[in-house]
Amino acid sequence: xxxxxxxxxxxxxxxxxxxxxxxxxxxxxxxxxxxxxxxxxxxxxxxxxxxxxxxxxxxxxxxxxxxxxxxxxxxxxxxxxxxxxxxxxxxxxxxxxxxxxxxxxxxxxxxxxxxxxxxxxxxxxxxxxxxxxxxxxxxxxxxxxxxx
Numbered sequence: 565x566x567x568x569x570x571x572x573x574x575x576x577x578x579x580x581x582x583x584x585x586x587x588x589x590x591x592x593x594x595x596x597x598x599x600x601x602x603x604x605x606x607x608x609x610x611x612x613x614x615x616x617x618x619x620x621x622x623x624x625x626x627x628x629x630x631x632x633x634x635x636x637x638x639x640x641x642x643x644x645x646x647x648x649x650x651x652x653x654x655x656x657x658x659x660x661x662x663x664x665x666x667x668x669x670x671x672x673x674x675x676x677x678x679x680x681x682x683x684x685x686x687x688x689x690x691x692x693x694x695x696x697x698x699x700x701x702x703x704x705x706x707x708x709x710x711x712x
Contacts, residue, residue, distance in 0.1 A: 590597040602615035664681075 602613040606613040
């Protein structure tokens with residue numbers, strides 16, 4: 565009887581040692597086993613494990629990445645809109661500068677043209693086909709003229 569108890573103790577210790585070595589090896593080599601063992605220990609002991617903290621961190625990082633992507637898309641659209649507006653504004657300014665050149669070369673006509681243009685730019689703006697234009701441009705379009 566004494567031998568059976570001794571062999572049972574040795575067998576239990578040996579099996580426990582082999583089980584610990586096997587779980588250590590599996591924990592280090594298998595992510596799935598590590599997550600399952602960590603979840604089991606966390607739920608059994610009621611503590612927060614490293615795996616659950618890492619999963620929470622990954623979820624928060626994914627949220628931050630998605631937020632940054634949305635911000636980048638908005639920034640890209642705003643940049644494109646700004647570039648388009650800048651290009652159209654540059655075209656208008658260049659067209660006006662070129663159009664004023666002959667009038668500015670003659671001082672008598674140039675002063676009258678500058679005063680007239682300044683007065684036209686101060687007139688109220690009207691909405692025509694979804695865009696805001698000055699009153700004189702609207703009048704020119706109705707008369708069949710193309711005014712820039």
